[in-house]
Amino acid sequence: MAEIKLLICSDLHVSNSANETVEVASFVDVLKPNEGPLHDLKDFLYQNNLTCDFLVCPGDLGDAADPDSIRFGWKELADIGGICGASVLATAGNHDLDSERLYDKADCKGVLQGLSPQFPVLEQSLWDQYWARHYCIFKRSGIRFVLLNSCGFHESSGESAYGRLSDKTLNDLKNDLLSESCDINVLVCHHPPQGQSEGKQGDGDYIKNGDELIHILDHGNYGDWLVIYGHKHFAKLQYSRGSANSPILLSSGSASAYPFGDYGKDGKNQIHFVTLLVDDFNENGLLGTIESYEWDKVNGWLPSVAEGGLPDICGFGHRPQIRVLCRQIADAFGESDVFLNLSVLIEKFPMLRYLDPIVRKKLEYNLRHVHGIAYHGAKQRFRKI
Numbered sequence: 001m002a003e004i005k006l007l008i009c010s011d012l013h014v015s016n017s018a019n020e021t022v023e024v025a026s027f028v029d030v031l032k033p034n035e036g037p038l039h040d041l042k043d044f045l046y047q048n049n050l051t052c053d054f055l056v057c058p059g060d061l062g063d064a065a066d067p068d069s070i071r072f073g074w075k076e077l078a079d080i081g082g083i084c085g086a087s088v089l090a091t092a093g094n095h096d097l098d099s100e101r102l103y104d105k106a107d108c109k110g111v112l113q114g115l116s117p118q119f120p121v122l123e124q125s126l127w128d129q130y131w132a133r134h135y136c137i138f139k140r141s142g143i144r145f146v147l148l149n150s151c152g153f154h155e156s157s158g159e160s161a162y163g164r165l166s167d168k169t170l171n172d173l174k175n176d177l178l179s180e181s182c183d184i185n186v187l188v189c190h191h192p193p194q195g196q197s198e199g200k201q202g203d204g205d206y207i208k209n210g211d212e213l214i215h216i217l218d219h220g221n222y223g224d225w226l227v228i229y230g231h232k233h234f235a236k237l238q239y240s241r242g243s244a245n246s247p248i249l250l251s252s253g254s255a256s257a258y259p260f261g262d263y264g265k266d267g268k269n270q271i272h273f274v275t276l277l278v279d280d281f282n283e284n285g286l287l288g289t290i291e292s293y294e295w296d297k298v299n300g301w302l303p304s305v306a307e308g309g310l311p312d313i314c315g316f317g318h319r320p321q322i323r324v325l326c327r328q329i330a331d332a333f334g335e336s337d338v339f340l341n342l343s344v345l346i347e348k349f350p351m352l353r354y355l356d357p358i359v360r361k362k363l364e365y366n367l368r369h370v371h372g373i374a375y376h377g378a379k380q381r382f383r384k385i
């Protein structure tokens with residue numbers, strides 16, 4: 001089965017402790033290149049021979065628009081992409097532009113435009129399109145990508161607290177989408193396209209006109225959509241408001257910023273490997289899995305634990321009626337069966353791989369309380385109680 005793998009590495013917030021204007025905001029410092037999550041990530045990927053097709057950064061390479069931190073972050077991503085054998089794709093975050101007007105005469109947008117390799121995409125024509133139209137659009141490996149700049153107005157005053165898309169940008173994008181269809185589509189932006197304030201994440205920073213963006217993606221016959229964004233530093237997978245086929249929203253965790261204390265267990269540094277099933281689309285629509293890893297100073301990068309952020313593995317694309325699925329699983333137990341391994345159930349019900357983490361928890365609850373079947377995560381098996 002053909003698959004395309006993306007590594008999402010967002011919100012680096014590389015700090016520059018030599019810049020006394022701003023506080024250090026992450027575990028990565030341009031003055032200490034041989035320590036921290038990005039340095040560890042290179043070792044981790046290399047040692048585990050982890051590869052992917054695309055390395056995706058949804059913004060905030062640097063912190064507070066410090067030019068050296070942005071350049072350092074982009075170079076780190078280029079190095080990580082090289083280790084993975086991946087093309088690097090990105091979009092601008094609010095910290096990559098002078099959103100807070102800290103630098104009177106500096107050309108912060110020019111820092112991004114002057115990065116080498118070119119940011120946010122290598123090809124000159126796409127680079128021109130991104131900076132002229134606030135997005136670029138292209139097809140690679142059977143997937144249509146849209147890199148969207150939700151920070152296009154951030155160097156104007158009073159626009160720093162949120163993302164915004166103009167009507168013109170959305171109209172242009174809609175016309176481009178209409179010109180050619182593609183089954184599987186990935187849109188990368190920095191801000192959440194819809195409100196995401198639960199768990200003390202704060203409100204009001206979503207993209208103004210983001211509902212219109214989702215409406216366009218959901219209502220057009222442009223194929224299925226995965227929207228990947230950063231900014232919140234809060235890893236979460238959900239479906240957007242809209243139809244039963246609405247775009248899938250992946251809010252990426254931050255790879256290396258200091259976690260926000262208010263988030264509790266969700267305040268952790270995470271990266272995500274997203275695997276998209278390319279040739280299964282006609283059968284099941286857009287399906288995929290997400291493997292998440294988390295970092296701490298003591299252990300470095302490890303598969304994520306169950307609590308907080310995204311779990312070590314989850315999926316998306318299968319939106320079942322939980323009670324129906326639970327009944328089918330219960331029926332799969334024979335009279336004499338006490339245990340059924342998860343792998344056996346996945347053979348019978350392959351779509352179990354593509355359940356999002358919330359549905360997965362509800363499934364476990366329903367199986368236990370309605371059917372008397374408990375799931376033992378460590379042993380990866382179901383057991384009649």
Ligand SMILES: [Fe+2]
Pocket residue numbers: 011013060093095230231232233
């Ligand atoms: Fe950020």
